[in-house]
Amino acid sequence: MSDLKQRLNKASRQPGHIAPADMETEVSSQGVRSEIAAYTAATAHMLRPRQPFRVAVPAYEKFTSDGSADNTETFSLTHSVVDSPATQSVVVWLDGEYYGAPDSTDFDADEIDVTDSGTGSNVHVYYISDAPATLELRKSVPASSTDSSQQVYKGNVGLVHGTKQTEQPEYLDLNETPLHAWLGTDMTLTAYIDAPYTVRFEDGDGDGTEPTNALLNVPAYIGQSEVAGLTSAIKQDMSQA
Known part of the structure; x- marks a missing residue:
């Protein structure tokens, strides 16, 4: 682990966000926990626990x-x-x-x-609706199931949508394990929602519309390169959660 920490400390990364435009998006099913967006990291990323996570899922x-x-x-x-x-x-x-x-x-x-x-x-x-709905973000290693993934955020967006997020911001929850905040190469960050309404990031008619009022920018330090051994170390780290 000490060698890995040294490689992580030396790795270059820039503050930024993982946004829906960077993700593969899906249409949700009403009343069922559904995947709505997924991002696969090409480099080492570090999620930012103390940076406000603004949320609006139309x-x-x-x-x-x-x-x-x-x-x-x-x-x-x-x-x-x-x-x-x-x-x-x-x-x-x-x-x-x-x-x-x-x-x-x-x-x-x-x-x-x-x-x-x-x-x-x-x-x-x-x-934007205040109907009760659960938004969840999970990170996972390639070909892993929910059992070997790890939650990084969960909240009732029905409550969040009516909140002044500049005064009461949401944050990622990244304190469970030592490498909880990290995404390694080929790892996936997936957003799920269980809502009574349909969520989609483009229309189904080919009109090219999009929800310009959506907020789902995950704060992260975006790595400039891969870090050897990080993904396998994260997989082991998640097994201890």
Whole structure:
């Protein structure tokens, strides 16, 4: 372990984040713990336990605008929408065109107003909900199961979404084992969610939309190179958790 520590101390790394744009994303299944994003490290990374981890995982719904151009329509969201202090509460796309915030949002009725200059458009809606939902981040070595992976974060995003995260930030939990904060080469950081709503990072219609109000940037020191023996040492470290 002392040799490994020396190699880690000598390894160059820069402060940054692991963001959804760096990940392979999946569509969640409602009411079931589902993988929504996974990142595979090509170099040695160190997660940052004392750096705030800002969290916002939007719900996704799709509607279709009516046959009258320039008509303002009210769309009822299936799940609650919260006035988020951390990010834009609702973002809308009409087909592949970014609409931005709705004309108005009724947080009590969970409704939004949108005006489509065209007709029959796909109305893609990404919104922040305070419905109870569990977000979990786990790290794992190649081809490992949940039994040989290790949790680095778990929280109820339904509560987090309504919190002023600048005053009450979330943090990664990395105190379980000596190498808890580390990701070695070919290790994977995976995000799971168990939510009553659908989570997706792009629409299913090929319109090219995305949740610009999503916050899931994992604070990390991004390594510039591999560190020999790190992944195997982490695997052994996780077995002691």
